[in-house]
Amino acid sequence: MPSPQELPKHYSFDDVEKRWQRIWRDEDYYFDRSSNKPQFVIDTPPPYPTGNFHIGNALNWCYIDFIARYKRMQGYNVMFPQGWDCHGLPTEVKVEEKHGITKNDLPREEFRRLCRELTRSNIEKMRQTMKRLGFSTDWSNEYITMLPQYYRKTQVSFLKMLKQGYIYRSEHPVNFCTRCETAIAFAEVAYEPRETTLNYFDFDGVEIATSRPELLAACVAVAVNPSDQRYQSLKGKELCVPLFGHRVPVILDEAVDPSFGTGAVMICTFGDRQDVLWWKKYNLELRKGIDRQGRMTGTTGTYAGMKVDECRKAILEDMKTSGILHRQEPMEQRVGTCWRCKKPIEILSERQWFIKVRPKEILDAAHQIEWIPSYMLTRMENWVSQMEWDWCISRQRIFATPIPVWFCTTCGEMILPEESHLPIDPTVDRPKGPCPHCGSKEFTGEQDVLDTWMDSSVSVMNVTGWNGEGIPPFFPAQLRPQGHDIIRTWAFYTILRSVALTGMPPWHTILINGMVLGEDGFKMSKSKGNIIDTESIIAQHGADTFRQWAAASAAIGSDIMFSWNDVIAASRFQTKLWNILRFALQHLAGTVEPSVSSVTVLADRWLLCRLSDVVKEADDALQHYQFDRALKAIREFTWTVLADQYIELTKSRLYMNDGSRESARAALWITLDALCRMLAPFTPHFAEECYSYLTGKSVHTQPWVKFSFEDTNARAQGATLIAIVAELRRHKHDRGLALNAPFGRVTIYREIPLEDGGDAARALNAEVRWRGEKPVLERELKDVKFNMAVIGPRLKNRAKTFMEAVRSLPLSAMIDPPDHILIDGEEVTLPADAFVPQFTYTVEGEKVDLLTIGDAFVTIRQAV
Ligand SMILES: [Zn+2]
Ligand SMILES: [Zn+2]
Numbered sequence: 006m007p008s009p010q011e012l013p014k015h016y017s018f019d020d021v022e023k024r025w026q027r028i029w030r031d032e033d034y035y036f037d038r039s040s041n042k043p044q045f046v047i048d049t050p051p052p053y054p055t056g057n058f059h060i061g062n063a064l065n066w067c068y069i070d071f072i073a074r075y076k077r078m079q080g081y082n083v084m085f086p087q088g089w090d091c092h093g094l095p096t097e098v099k100v101e102e103k104h105g106i107t108k109n110d111l112p113r114e115e116f117r118r119l120c121r122e123l124t125r126s127n128i129e130k131m132r133q134t135m136k137r138l139g140f141s142t143d144w145s146n147e148y149i150t151m152l153p154q155y156y157r158k159t160q161v162s163f164l165k166m167l168k169q170g171y172i173y174r175s176e177h178p179v180n181f182c183t184r185c186e187t188a189i190a191f192a193e194v195a196y197e198p199r200e201t202t203l204n205y206f207d208f209d210g211v212e213i214a215t216s217r218p219e220l221l222a223a224c225v226a227v228a229v230n231p232s233d234q235r236y237q238s239l240k241g242k243e244l245c246v247p248l249f250g251h252r253v254p255v256i257l258d259e260a261v262d263p264s265f266g267t268g269a270v271m272i273c274t275f276g277d278r279q280d281v282l283w284w285k286k287y288n289l290e291l292r293k294g295i296d297r298q299g300r301m302t303g304t305t306g307t308y309a310g311m312k313v314d315e316c317r318k319a320i321l322e323d324m325k326t327s328g329i330l331h332r333q334e335p336m337e338q339r340v341g342t343c344w345r346c347k348k349p350i351e352i353l354s355e356r357q358w359f360i361k362v363r364p365k366e367i368l369d370a371a372h373q374i375e376w377i378p379s380y381m382l383t384r385m386e387n388w389v390s391q392m393e394w395d396w397c398i399s400r401q402r403i404f405a406t407p408i409p410v411w412f413c414t415t416c417g418e419m420i421l422p423e424e425s426h427l428p429i430d431p432t433v434d435r436p437k438g439p440c441p442h443c444g445s446k447e448f449t450g451e452q453d454v455l456d457t458w459m460d461s462s463v464s465v466m467n468v469t470g471w472n473g474e475g476i477p478p479f480f481p482a483q484l485r486p487q488g489h490d491i492i493r494t495w496a497f498y499t500i501l502r503s504v505a506l507t508g509m510p511p512w513h514t515i516l517i518n519g520m521v522l523g524e525d526g527f528k529m530s531k532s533k534g535n536i537i538d539t540e541s542i543i544a545q546h547g548a549d550t551f552r553q554w555a556a557a558s559a560a561i562g563s564d565i566m567f568s569w570n571d572v573i574a575a576s577r578f579q580t581k582l583w584n585i586l587r588f589a590l591q592h593l594a595g596t597v598e599p600s601v602s603s604v605t606v607l608a609d610r611w612l613l614c615r616l617s618d619v620v621k622e623a624d625d626a627l628q629h630y631q632f633d634r635a636l637k638a639i640r641e642f643t644w645t646v647l648a649d650q651y652i653e654l655t656k657s658r659l660y661m662n663d664g665s666r667e668s669a670r671a672a673l674w675i676t677l678d679a680l681c682r683m684l685a686p687f688t689p690h691f692a693e694e695c696y697s698y699l700t701g702k703s704v705h706t707q708p709w710v711k712f713s714f715e716d717t718n719a720r721a722q723g724a725t726l727i728a729i730v731a732e733l734r735r736h737k738h739d740r741g742l743a744l745n746a747p748f749g750r751v752t753i754y755r756e757i758p759l760e761d762g763g764d765a766a767r768a769l770n771a772e773v774r775w776r777g778e779k780p781v782l783e784r785e786l787k788d789v790k791f792n793m794a795v796i797g798p799r800l801k802n803r804a805k806t807f808m809e810a811v812r813s814l815p816l817s818a819m820i821d822p823p824d825h826i827l828i829d830g831e832e833v834t835l836p837a838d839a840f841v842p843q844f845t846y847t848v849e850g851e852k853v854d855l856l857t858i859g860d861a862f863v864t865i866r867q868a869v
Contacts, residue, residue: 611723
């Protein structure tokens with residue numbers, strides 16, 4: 006360890022951060038499965054391996070690292086695992102682009118191999134950024150959902166929930182993305198505004214307005230409101246669908262809005278969610294108009310094979326030709342889109358796999374969890390209460406966990422593997438025996454795969470040590486940190502699955518972070534050009550300044566605007582504390598863990614009172630995950646209390662050679678030790694560098710600060726001393742004197758004179774005397790200061806005469822001015838604020854300056 010004299014003048018974040026990252030060992034952050042310490046398991050989010058650990062990820066992980074480091078210092082056995090949620094469409098699309106193929110050009114297993122290869126290299130890139138940010142990740146608990154050891158657990162959980170009756174297979178309307186060619190869950194539908202056309206046309210004598218004429222072939226009923234007088238005659242009738250000729254019933258339903266369009270609507274299978282509700286309620290026929298590729302089906306006759314948009318144009322054209330299209334008007338509409346590819350989704354009736362949603366079960370569990378901030382629970386409650394359909398978990402893709410099920414080709418029986426045989430791919434592997442129902446040996450493996458949320462929603466089971474049986478040994482986890490954008494997906498699905506598999510809520514606490522916005526206050530996006538790259542911030546200002554920005558910018562749960570200024574301010578803070586350390590270390594040689602009992606001087610004891618306050622504040626804030634409050638308290642203390650007030654007052658004492666120097670050395674050492682430890686979770690590299698110079702030890706193996714100190718007298722008197730010295734220094738400056746210039750003799754009169762150990766005298770370069778009695782003052786008029794801004798306009802050419810008249814007033818009239826004054830024999834009103842008398846004061850025969858500072862009365866006899 007270099008000696009304090011070798012402390013470099015400038016703090017070089019790049020050297021320091023890289024050096025400590027080389028020295029720190031991964032093993033120091035491993036969760037100890039045999040430890041007696043209380044556990045603190047964090048169910049960290051597994052990011053999607055895009056190859057770019059973006060700023061939103063980085064914010065989320067900074068929060069997690071602050072918590073992990075703080076809890077470790079508090080004596081917890083912490084698990085901060087790292088997962089990777091690999092499966093899904095974006096990787097498939099990237100592989101298709103990269104190799105110039107489509108998924109159907111290769112055997113499934115070969116396509117999966119290319120996906121795994123891309124994912125591996127992306128994970129490696131993201132790991133590098135995470136290491137550069139100094140996260141104390143437990144790499145011994147890394148999990149990768151595309152690997153067999155993980156997706157075996159996904160498959161086991163599927164079989165268990167299937168046997169429990171949570172999972173079923175059924176033909177049911179689902180949200181379907183025809184571009185991605187897969188079903189998607191409700192939580193993956195994003196609603197966006199769109200401009201469309203409302204078309205009014207003749208439907209067998211009834212005028213109907215529709216925005217989706219292409220679904221005419223899929224029309225299964227017409228609905229009107231029962232109270233709508235215009236349509237009373239339609240009750241019990243059937244109508245003939247124009248262009249197609251099939252007959253459909255007229256339905257009377259309260260849900261029809263008479264003020265929309267003409268008040269008569271088509272029910273099609275399926276135009277929107279309302280169609281699905283009516284279709285179920287009235288047990289209507291199913292007419293599929295659109296297929297999985299987004300093309301019109303055979304049901305649509307001559308339109309079959311057309312894309313949806315082509316069909317819409319063609320049908321409108323045909324309506325015009327046959328003279329049934331009355332008019333068209335523009336309309337704003339909210340349309341459901343696929344959250345991955347942004348294309349409008351369709352509702353198709355499909356045979357799919359579902360998980361039953363039991364709202365009460367989920368809400369009961371959600372209410373047992375502590376939500377931070379608490380209002381985020383409402384978002385979960387709202388989501389659960391509006392669920393209409395079960396969770397569709399099957400996807401028609403390739404790079405995903407296979408659904409471990411076969412069907413007997415002869416009798417259709419569903420065949421399940423033994424849990425001990427998992428993982429399997431039913432399209433490759435075969436059942437171990439014949440069909441138990443009919444004895445056939447012909448099977449069809451399920452081609453559908455699982456929604457990726459099926460993988461990630463058992464992350465908590467995995468990190469708490471689940472091997473596929475019973476309740477995991479470290480379950481439930483203590484904390485789930487995640488963004489508010491995935492409450493209705495990741496949080497919801499995890500609670501659902503944990504309750505199904507263990508009967509318990511998955512975590513004690515869920516901590517919800519906000520999103521990072523660009524410097525312009527908008528969501529970061531390529532099109533806005535406001536994306537800020539994590540790596541570029543680290544390269545310019547270092548990881549610790551980024552981490553300070555993450556901590557200090559906003560309360561948890563709030564969205565955060567990125568700000569370069571905040572990063573620069575963080576960098577200045579490090580420079581400030583580095584300079585304090587450089588100064589202090591010149592005087593601290595040989596000081597090792599001094600005792601509080603050697604702190605005897607007033608200012609030192611005051612500092613420890615203030616340190617005790619900031620320790621309490623930071624500790625309380627961290628316990629409540631209020632990182633902004635904790636870091637602001639630490640920075641404010643360092644800048645103001647320690648640097649501006651304490652060190653300015655006491656630094657000269659450190660050059661003395663007596664007990665008062667020991668007192669200052671002890672106070673300073675105790676304060677710097679506490680500051681390093683409090684900063685360790687926020688700025689791990691900087692705190693480590695400072696602490697190693699101070700103590701030769703690693704701050705990350707130290708316990709959290711337990712410092713409490715109270716001395717009521719020192720707290721009050723120290724504050725007075727600080728205020729008096731600050732005011733006198735300002736006075737000195739106003740007099741045009743250098744701060745270190747001799748300042749003569751200062752006498753401070755106060756009911757209780759302070760025992761300041763000579764600090765005031767040294768800080769002012771003055772002879773300072775403290776007196777308990779009041780001074781005997783004599784006063785003499787020195788001068789009169791006129792306010793020309795008042796006198797000029799009011800007295801104009803008589804100003805000079807006025808000033809002479811004032812000067813000749815008796816002293817008593819000068820102090821307590823009369824209403825009028827005599828000028829050239831004329832009474833003139835004396836304007837307010839026209840002048841201030843200036844006095845000289847004398848104490849014990851010496852001329853002095855006089856100041857009142859708080860409850861103290863100060864005389865200064867300046868040096869001559
Ligand atoms: Zn899509
Ligand atoms: Zn069979």
